[in-house]
Amino acid sequence: MKYSFVNREKELNFLKDKYSSGSSELIIIYGRRRVGKTELIKQSLANTQCRTLYFLGELQKEKQLTSLYSRIAGLTLNDEFIQNNPQNNWHALLDYLTRIMEDGSTVLVFDELPFIYKSNPNFISILQFFWDEKWKDMDIKLILCGSSISMMQRIALSYSSPIYGRRTGQIHLHPLSFLNFRELFSNWMYEDIVDAYATLGGIPRYAQEFDSRKSFHENILNALLDKDAFLYKEAEFLLMEELRDFTNYFSILKAVAMGKNTFSNISNFSGIAPNKLYAYISRLVELNILRRDIPVTVPKEKSTRVGNYVLHDYFFRFWFRYIYPNSSLIEIGRSDIVLSLIKGDFNRYLGPVFEDIASELLQNCSISGKFPLFTKWGKWWHKDKEIDIVALNELSTDIIFCECKWQNKMVDKKLIMDLMEKSDHVIWRNKERTDHYAVVSKSGFTKAAIRFAKDHNVYIFTLNDLVPPNDNGIIR
CATH class of the missing domain: 3.40.50.300 (P-loop containing nucleotide triphosphate hydrolases)
Incomplete structure (x- = not known):
């Protein structure tokens, strides 16, 4: 491109x-x-x-x-x-x-x-x-x-x-946001742009390796699953420039890419002793390759006790989930098998990326006055309960709870009811706060969900609702 x-x-x-x-x-x-x-x-x-x-x-x-x-x-x-x-x-x-x-x-x-x-x-x-x-x-x-x-x-x-x-x-200089990245693929439908963004990570140079005339899966085959392609070894080359002791760093990044997000799980998966692991992880956080998420309601002084690590860079996230573990298949020319693995898992992979995209778009709505202003954004979890996006305003005591669903079926009212029930478990200024609710869905909402949301003042959005028109006045 x-x-x-x-x-x-x-x-x-x-x-x-x-x-x-x-x-x-x-x-x-x-x-x-x-x-x-x-x-x-x-x-x-x-x-x-x-x-x-x-x-x-x-x-x-x-x-x-x-x-x-x-x-x-x-x-x-x-x-x-x-x-x-x-x-x-x-x-x-x-x-x-x-x-x-x-x-x-x-x-x-x-x-x-x-x-x-x-x-x-x-x-x-x-x-x-x-x-x-x-x-x-x-x-x-x-x-x-x-x-x-x-x-x-x-x-x-x-x-x-x-x-x-x-x-x-x-x-x-950081990678492009989703809204800016989409301008590189102005003739694509938004679902395909989400796929590309989750793969290339908002890096303009990587977008050049995709052909906007071809499908997303064709681009994956040509740009990432070909052993001679520019992007095939890219993550490895970037890490070699920044780091030493590649074996341990690669083990850590593979662990996080496969969903091992806590310090102890990363240590067990990588085989690196906890007393040595902290230095490796700190280095990766410093380089913006990893990030540490903590529940948004946890005070700063208590934040050292909890936290999940995720790959902050989507290109590294994709590469360590799909390319690195399957490089032997790619080397012998069986990219078709790897592509089949990606197709079977990609919606699951996209879930957390879609949450980040939704958070970016909702923050824009908050700043522009489409709903109350929230000044601190993040996630929330406790034991077996989790909410995709929680944002709050310390001054006004407003708080919003949001679920994001990247699935090929409409969201029903049960999900909204479950969200409202989970919000009762969030401990943050419970006696004085004003609760708000939102759901972002890839595939829209059932009639029952729309009626329930209207009756209970719940914000419901698809990407089309949140993404402003591009330069041609078109929402794709």
Whole structure:
């Protein structure tokens, strides 16, 4: 599929404001690979009046890299001297560029910063020197961008970094939300878009591997179940960039993908002792690969006692549930068997993803005033009872309980009645709160459910009710 740049208005406006600030700016941009950081930078520079210098990091020795950047600068600035006389070290190159940048406003970009750092770990200290001694008093916009989240945190954001305390802004670029992701598949029906979102995880680059003219299952076969396909080994390559001791990390992620969500269950499934497991899990949470859910009504001071771990990144969730465990079948060309396994399990897999999508859409409704404002969103469970979405407002004492059903049959009134019964078990300001109820259904509601919901002031929605029209005014 042809690449399409969507959304990112907030980040674009932030960068454009920085470009026109009239003062020096040091901006850190980071996020997982393929999320669209480089494209964001290029889009932000498209109409700027600033002089721009863009350097892409590569794993080369310092002399080779500064020589390459000298030629790029010469071509960009139409400067024959530096083009024909490449500088052979960082100090010489940056000193020459500084003299050029003294006149007018300049955006200076170092993309894939970790690659430059690996070629010369002193590079960050060199940047610190030029920032402190020269650039901070000039109209220079220095952008440092990288995909290795752990390394970007260490070399650019942490207290130990030479440039700590000098940044004037940062962007942690996240995957696209469902509403923005759907713009990449504007000619698909919403059910197919949900399938794609649950598989690709809102990553724009991955959407390019899908052909919008083909069915979802055809795309799965071509883009993920082919051993030569780009996405087949993608999760493995991403983890190799961020982590060591792959065996233990892979065991943990496979455990969570297969529904082992508690600390003890993950330990039992992976065979990793509890006293060692915590460090592994903390690292995965730090990288936004895992997240820890706690019941929304549990106070922060008690949150360490409960919690379920889930794969936060949908692409990793899909990959570790279906690709990694079945790689032997894919390697011998039996992708048909794997696809059959996916078809049989996919609705079950989609359930929690649909809950996240519904939560995103309901939050939009809450903010836009379609029902009361709720300021804290999450899930709730206790013993054998669970509610998919619970949101509350500490000031108004409003609380809403919501069930989400991704199934090929209409929701009947019994589900609504069960939801109302379960809400009585939720302990949160019970004597003063105002209860609200909602149900989101893939396939709609029976007449009895509609009548019951009307009589008891229950909000009922399908995706069509929650998803606003796209740019063509169409709800798909």
